[in-house]
Structures are given as structure tokens and as C-alpha cells.
Amino acid sequence: MFLIFLLSLITRVIMFSSARHINFLRQTITTLCRNNSTLVIAEHNNQKLIPSTLNTITAAISLGEVTCLVAGTQCKQVAAEVAKVKGVKKVILADNEVYTGFLPEALTPLLLAAQNQFKFSHIVAPATAFGKGLAPRLAAKLDVSPISDIIGIKDKDTFVRTIYAGNAIQTLKSKDNVKVITVRGTAFEAAGHEGGDGTVEDAPSCDVKNDLSQFIGQELSKSDRPELTSASTVISGGRGMKNGDNFKLLYDLADKMGAAVGASRAAVDAGFVPNDMQVGQTGKIVAPDLYIAVGISGAIQHLAGMKDSKVIVAINKDPEAPIFQVADYGIVQDLFKAVPEMTDLVDKN
Ligand code: FAD
Numbered sequence: 001m002f003l004i005f006l007l008s009l010i011t012r013v014i015m016f017s018s019a020r021h022i023n024f025l026r027q028t029i030t031t032l033c034r035n036n037s038t039l040v041i042a043e044h045n046n047q048k049l050i051p052s053t054l055n056t057i058t059a060a061i062s063l064g065e066v067t068c069l070v071a072g073t074q075c076k077q078v079a080a081e082v083a084k085v086k087g088v089k090k091v092i093l094a095d096n097e098v099y100t101g102f103l104p105e106a107l108t109p110l111l112l113a114a115q116n117q118f119k120f121s122h123i124v125a126p127a128t129a130f131g132k133g134l135a136p137r138l139a140a141k142l143d144v145s146p147i148s149d150i151i152g153i154k155d156k157d158t159f160v161r162t163i164y165a166g167n168a169i170q171t172l173k174s175k176d177n178v179k180v181i182t183v184r185g186t187a188f189e190a191a192g193h194e195g196g197d198g199t200v201e202d203a204p205s206c207d208v209k210n211d212l213s214q215f216i217g218q219e220l221s222k223s224d225r226p227e228l229t230s231a232s233t234v235i236s237g238g239r240g241m242k243n244g245d246n247f248k249l250l251y252d253l254a255d256k257m258g259a260a261v262g263a264s265r266a267a268v269d270a271g272f273v274p275n276d277m278q279v280g281q282t283g284k285i286v287a288p289d290l291y292i293a294v295g296i297s298g299a300i301q302h303l304a305g306m307k308d309s310k311v312i313v314a315i316n317k318d319p320e321a322p323i324f325q326v327a328d329y330g331i332v333q334d335l336f337k338a339v340p341e342m343t344d345l346v347d348k349n
Helices: 002-016 019-033 052-061 076-083 104-118 129-142 247-257 265-269 335-348
Strands: 037-041 065-072 088-095 122-126 146-155 158-163 168-173 179-183 199-202 233-237 260-263 290-294 311-316 329-332
Touching: 037 052, 037 104, 052 065, 052 122, 052 179, 065 076, 065 104, 076 088, 076 199, 104 129, 122 129, 129 146, 129 179, 146 168, 233 247, 247 260, 247 335, 260 265, 311 335
Parallel strands: 037 065, 037 122, 065 088, 088 199, 122 179, 146 179, 233 260, 233 290, 290 311, 311 329
Antiparallel strands: 146 158, 158 168
């Protein structure tokens, strides 16, 4: 009886409503039917996960049951790795040559097919070059607003991020029925590599043809040092280093300390070091246990990328340099004297 009443009510609403009302009704029903379930887009190199995926998984766990998408070429071992991550319930695997280079144009149709089948409430990626390239395209195709670089989650609709080069915190509530989010890795702990027992299944099939772009090749800088965004110690050099050759001072110290080496934008723009070493608002965001800023003045755009570091040490010959306002320890000295002395001390200990 109640069912007949409900059906006749819905029929009447549909008959007498405008398109806008029907759309609202459809959205409400979709939202009611959808449990919170989150898709994490795993970033990897076809062999192993990029560490920021683990931080993204932690963020995703607080939003609902976690499924991970692993898309790439010959990447089955990554799917197996993700399935073991604590909190991951399911892995969907798309292994196809078309995903070579992880191009957003190739991955987006796959994500749309996955969304169509599973109706996720949130789709989440790391706020790295990979995630930042993919999320806006996906959001546009889903007709929702991307929520970029979040540093906190209040509830399933409400997110926290920084604005104005990290000088203000914004809390925003999204009314979109699927949230497309990128997550700042340094703001969330990494999920445990072990402890999960997720299942692995094939991703939904979709038209994998990509006529829009073609992957030609990539030149990756090779380094035995830890990756900048996941290193526990980072030593960065600025314009005060004077030239690229002098960065050897920092590499020597870094190798003794097991640290990664970063740079200010001024050092990158001057051609001292490649731009994948840039820390800051328009570079990488880092939050290591120890950050050593060498010959860096401490402009707000640089601080935006490192001020959440647990301990900050600054070496600068100018006692008025703004970097000393955020530093826990400051050394007012010529860096060409201070850094070799530090390297010797580390050597002796
Ligand atoms: P400087 O400001 O020139 O400072 C050099 C410092 O070295 C000085 O404090 C000096 O006292 C010290 N020094 C010199 N010689 C010695 C010595 N022998 N021994 C000890 N100390 C010495 N910057 C970033 O870093 N990252 C970003 O992502 C970034 N994004 C930006 C985005 C925008 C939109 C804009 C407008 C700017 C951005 N910048 C960024 C640039 C930023 O504003 C600064 O210009 C830059 O950070 C300055 O770099 P620096 O500290 O190395 O150079």
C-alpha cells in the first residue's frame, strides 16, 4: 500500500516538476543510495607505490571504505602491494599499454567507467604533479569542482586547505555529490604497508583509445638520495649558494646524514639545480623531521613549502633574515664556513 502511494507520489512529482526539480530529485535519490566509499587513485611507477599514496590512503580511510585503483603497464605487483596496505578493502587493476606515462587523457575514461559502476562518494589522489594533472580533468568530466591540496578533513563534506601561500586556513563544505580531492601528503600519516588483506579485481572495461595525447618519453633525474617529499631530513640551498657547483657542499653533508637536497626558487631560476628540487608554494611541500635552510632568506613562498617541518635550522649570514623567525635553531655565519664544519662534525660522530 505504502509502496503504491510512494510510486504515485514520485510519478506526480515527475509529471508536475521542472527539469531542475527532477535533477534535484535524482541527485537526492543517488545520494541516499550511495554509501560512503572512497576511490584512491594510486600513484606508482609500475613497480612500486610512490610514498604519498600511503598518506592519501590514510586521508581516504576517514571518508569511507577504501578501494584503490592501480592503472599502468605491467603493474600487477603494485596491485598486490596496495592490497596489503592497512585499510584497503579492494584494489581494481587496469593493466594496459594505453596507460604508459599515466596520461590524464587516458586515465580519465577509466575513472569515469569505475565511477559509473561503483558510485564512489569521494575520489582521492595525492596532491603531486600526477594527482594535480588528473583531478581537474576528472572533476570537469563529472561536472563537479575539484578540491585541491587538502590538509584536513572535518567530515565527509568539509575539508581544510591553505590559501595565500600558506598564510590562511580555509574550511570549505562541498555540496557536490561526488568529491574529487587531492591530498597534501605531509598533512596525513602514511598508512601501514602491512596489515591489509584487500581483494584484487579487474577494473571495469572502458574505451581505452586515447587520440588526445601520446606519451613520448621522460627524463627522470636519478639520485641515490631519498625522495624530497618523503625524506626525514631535507637540506635546501638558496641564492646564497652562489652557483650550482657549490651545491656539492650540501650533497656531501646530505650523503652523510641520509638527507634529501632541495632548493629555493631563486636557486632553481638561476640554474644552480633542476626545478624538481624546488621547495615552496610553486614547488614541493615538505614536512621532514629536520629541515636545514642554507643561504635562504625565508620568503613566504618558500616557507609555504617547509614551515610544517618538525625542526628547522637556518644558516644565514644576515641576522635579520626572515628565515630566523620560523627557525628553531639559527646559525648566523657564512655558509661556506658553517656547512663544511657541520659535515666534519657529522663525520666524526
Ligand atoms: P634570496 O631572497 O636572495 O636570499 C638569499 C639569502 O642568502 C639571503 O638571506 C642572504 O643573506 C643569504 N646569503 C647570501 N650569501 C650567504 C653566505 N655566504 N652565507 C650565508 N648566507 C648567505 N620561492 C621558493 O623558494 N619556492 C617557491 O615555491 C616559490 N614560489 C613563488 C611563487 C610566486 C608566485 C612568487 C611571486 C615567488 C615565489 N618564490 C618561491 C620566490 C620567493 O619570493 C623568493 O624570491 C625566493 O624564495 C628567494 O630565494 P632565496 O631565499 O634563495 O634568495
